[in-house]
Amino acid sequence: MPEILSPAFVYVAGAFAALIPWRIPRAVILLAIPLVALASFVSLPYANYDLLNIFDLQLGFLRLDALSFVFALVFSLAAFLSLLFAFHLRDRLEQAASLIYAGAAIGAVFAADLLTLFIFWEGTALASVFLIWARRTEGAWYTGLRYLAIQIGSGLLLLAGLILRYHDTGSIAFEHMELDSLGTWLIFLSFGIKCAFPLLHNWLQDTYPAATLTGSVTLSAFTTKLAVYALARGFAGTESLIYIGAVMTIFPVFFAAIENNLRRVLAYSINNQIGFMVVGIGIGTPLALDGTVAHAFAHVIYKGLLFMSVGAVMYRTGTAKASELGGLWKSMPLTMAFCVVGAMSISAFPLFSGFVSKSLILSASADTGHFVVWLTLLVASVGVLEHSGIKIPYSMFFGHDRGLKVKEAPLHMLIAMGLAAALCVGIGIWPQPLYGLLPYPVDFHPYTTDHVVTQLQLLFFAALAFAMLIRYGLYPVELRSINLDFDWFYRRLLSGMMIVVADQVRTAWRGLVRSVDYRLDRLLVAVYRTHGPEGILARTSQTGAMVFWIAVLLGITLALTYL
Structure with missing residues (x-):
């Protein structure tokens, strides 16, 4: 095989361009790096490149096949769009971290073995944490530490797993595995x-809202979708994933409804959308896996678009809280239009990308007889419309007018959002180019009467329910605080238990110290009585008594020596 390096190294090498002191030339060069990396693999035939033998282990840095190609392609597009959106940045640390993060994600996608996957897996964790720390607040610092601990923990589990798997099978190949x-x-x-x-x-939910407004756009593209790729590569057809994914689609709906921070709403929405993909991986049929890959592709684009629209509003207003926004459609009409495109895409409106990708997964779940799962996905689709399709644009642009008068988003942000919106619409109207990239041949037509009518009815009644709830004041009120779900157990319960344990340990320690002090005092008193001026050992002894005790000690010594 020819020696062709993984595109990941293009990103890593290109990150040194962040050292250039001039902002605009630096931003232009950084913007070119994803295009150069994309050009390095987009025309290559499917094969294994960049192989390395070390200690009798074969490492593969560039496995190019239908599955890795699609994810690498959309990751390259996401890297370009996020860098374009962040064109105004002066923070060179954040720019370098964004490039290394994207490169590590693409490197992991191309990894042909578990050891190479581990290296890039940890690379995504180490690089992405700087997108949080770049905000340079105390809260971001501690959030970054929590995030890093969890992501490094994930990597350590991967390392332990690959060691055990190598011990059991003698192979570290990254391929399909059984549990x-x-x-x-x-x-x-x-x-x-x-x-x-x-x-x-x-x-x-802890991390993405804590990142910079540009960092959250980058974060939304890579980490969870890399995990989707890894599951599709390693555990396709694992039945437990069907039910895990179904739960993922449902549980975020309520928390997103009451959440005040719109970036946290989008973070919950990621859980929901990833759930659809996990269901497809669990079903494991060609149609389901094609649906997973197509939905991951569409999701990276429209979720990035939604994060960009919220980021643009945050850039101009300084907040992403629903309770502080509203009526911005007059001041930011283009941002509003792009946000609506992203909202309609994630809600799976016909003629938008989410419809042509999500339909594959829904059809696969129905075709395989998973009726309850199919019904769960339909209900979850209603929740998507409510919390991301309606709440996000309504809160920022069409809700109560707060009297905010701001400028439209900067030109480079509008271009980035416009390109993402064009992809959302283009894929929705003409899905065949995307279908042609999928791992298996696709014989599926999303625009049948049944699909379109069913989806429109679902969307219409969901929108009507939202309008009625708003009209009569029954819609859940956004809680102006950090809302907890499962993290209540370690933020509140575990924290409270640790406080109780610490109090008990402190009390026990104080008791131990008092007990030791008491016994030391008794010991000192006894020593004083014996060795003090009035003690027994201070008295004058007769020579005969001294000789007697010396003879006794000598006798004991002789006995111990010879017996």
Whole structure:
């Protein structure tokens, strides 16, 4: 095979361009790096490149096939759009971290073995945490530490799993695995943490709103979708994923409804959308896997668009809280239009990208007889419309007018949002180019009468319910605080238990110290009585008595020596 390096190294090398002191030339060069990396693999035939043998282990840095190609393609597009959106940045640390983060994610997608995957897996964690710390607040610092601990923990589980798997099979190849050993279970759990499985998901809501407004756009593209790729590569057809994914689609709906921070709403929405993909991976049929890959592609674009629209509003107003926004459609009409495109895409309106990708997963769940799961996905689709399709644009642009008078978003942000919106509409109207990239041949037509009518009815009644709830004041009020779900157990319960334990330990320690002090005092008194001026040992002894005790000690010594 020819020596062709992984595009990941283009990103890593290109990150040194962040050292250029001039802002505009630096931003232009950084913007070119994803295009150069994309050009390095987009025309290559499917094969394994960039192989390295070390210690009898074959490492593969560039496995190019239908699955890795699609994810690498959309990651490249996301990197370009996020860098374009952040064109105004002067923070060179954040720019370099964004490039390394994107490169590590693409490197992980191209990894042909678990060791290479581990290296890039940890690379995404180490680079992405700087997108949080770049905000330079005390809260961002502690949030970054929590995020880093969780992501590094995921990597350690992956490392332990690959070691055990190598011990069991003699192979570190990154291929399909069965949950039949401790090693594969550890790898599965590692992927689940990064995928934000239920009960393992709170790092996502904790982290994305804490990042910079441009950093959250970048974060939304890579980490969870990399985990989706890893599950599709390693655990396709694992039945438990069907039910894990179904739960993921449902539980965020309520929390997103009461959330005041719109970036946290979008973070919960990521859980919901990833759930659809996990269901598709669990079903494991060609149609379901095609649906997972197509939905991941569409999701990276429209979720990035929604984060960009919220980021643009935050850039102009200084807040992303629903209670402080409203009536901005007059001041930011283009941002509003792009946001609506993203909202309609995530809600799976016909003629938008979410419709042509989500339909594949819904059809696969119905075709395989998972009726309850199919019904769950339909209900979850209603929730998507409510919390992301309506709440996000309504809160920022059409809700109560707060009297905010701001400028439209900067030109580079509008261009980035416009390109993302064009992709959302283009894929929705003409899905065949995307279908042609999927791992399996697609014989599916989303625009049948049944699909369109069913989806429009669902969307219409969901929108009507939202309007009625708003009209009569029954819509859940956004809580102007940090809303807790499962993280209540470690933020409140575990914290409270630690306080109680600490009090008990403190009390026990004080008792121990008092007891030791008392015994030391008694000991000192006894020593004083014996050795003090009036003690026994201070008295004058007769020579005969001294000789007697010396003879006794000598006798004891002789006895111990010879007996």
